[in-house]
Amino acid sequence: DGGIxxxxxxxxxxxxxxVTLSCEQNLNHDAMYWYRQDPGQGLRLIYxxxxxxxxxxxxxxxxxxxxxxxxxxxxxxxxSAQKNPTAFYLCASSLDRGPYEQYFGPGTRLTVT
Amino acid sequence: GENVEQHPSTxxxxxxxxxxxxxxxxxxxxxxxxxxxxxxxxxxxxxxDIRSNVGEKKDQRIAVTLNKTAKHFSLHITETQPEDSAVYxxxxxxxxxxxxKLIFGQGTELSVKx
Numbered sequence: 005d006g007g008i009x010x011x012x013x014x015x016x017x018x019x020x021x022x023v024t025l026s027c028e029q030n031l032n033h034d035a036m037y038w039y040r041q042d043p044g045q046g047l048r049l050i051y052x053x054x055x056x057x058x059x060x061x062x063x064x065x066x067x068x069x070x071x072x073x074x075x076x077x078x079x080x081x082x083x084s085a086q087k088n089p090t091a092f093y094l095c096a097s098s099l100d101r102g103p104y105e106q107y108f109g110p111g112t113r114l115t116v117t
Numbered sequence: 118g119e120n121v122e123q124h125p126s127t128x129x130x131x132x133x134x135x136x137x138x139x140x141x142x143x144x145x146x147x148x149x150x151x152x153x154x155x156x157x158x159x160x161x162x163x164x165x166d167i168r169s170n171v172g173e174k175k176d177q178r179i180a181v182t183l184n185k186t187a188k189h190f191s192l193h194i195t196e197t198q199p200e201d202s203a204v205y206x207x208x209x210x211x212x213x214x215x216x217x218k219l220i221f222g223q224g225t226e227l228s229v230k231x
Binding site: 008010035037044045046047049052054062094096098099100104105106107108109110111113 | 123151153158159160161162163166206217218219221222223224
């Protein structure tokens with residue numbers, strides 16, 4: 005089955021801890037994206053990557069970091085510097101050089117207390 | 118930068134009625150306009166898209182229309198069913214078409230009452 009997987013579905017952390025969210029795709033897509041979604045809100049872009057070993061900041065990159073060591077994987081680290089990390093995080097992928105359809109994973113709901 | 122406005126924020130219809138959601142965009146160079154459906158607690162799913170060289174596209178009960186002059190596009194759902202209840206997002210490519218980036222609208226929560 006081709007698709008995007010995100011794990012875990014629910015994640016709980018204490019304030020001050022870094023946490024890494026996983027995103028894997030087997031669609032052979034070059035580009036991958038991380039979005040944040042708050043209740044009743046749209047999707048805000050955190051980081052995106054069009055090719056391995058390269059990534060760009062989105063609109064709300066502060067307090068987040070990413071890596072792209074493999075084509076299939078694009079993990080997101082929510083650092084302790086992110087002031088309001090509790091949110092629903094969505095990963096997506098697409099063929100490179102848009103505009104191409106973005107396909108989303110099931111999301112990870114992060115709660116920080 | 119590109120801005121996408123989506124209306125209405127909530128929409129309630131009776132089963133069998135039609136639903137229309139509208140989006141406007143600011144960048145005349147935008148050339149790709151997808152629509153996503155998001156069910157509660159799940160990731161968005163692409164339901165239909167349209168490119169700037171086409172004025173209308175249909176897929177069974179859903180259709181999208183694009184007016185490039187007015188810079189707006191709309192999602193039309195006919196013969197609505199309870200399973201159409203979800204949040205719908207429109208999106209557009211940003212200025213200078215930065216790779217595969219999309220700018221999303223704020224979403225419309227559609228409720229279809231049986």
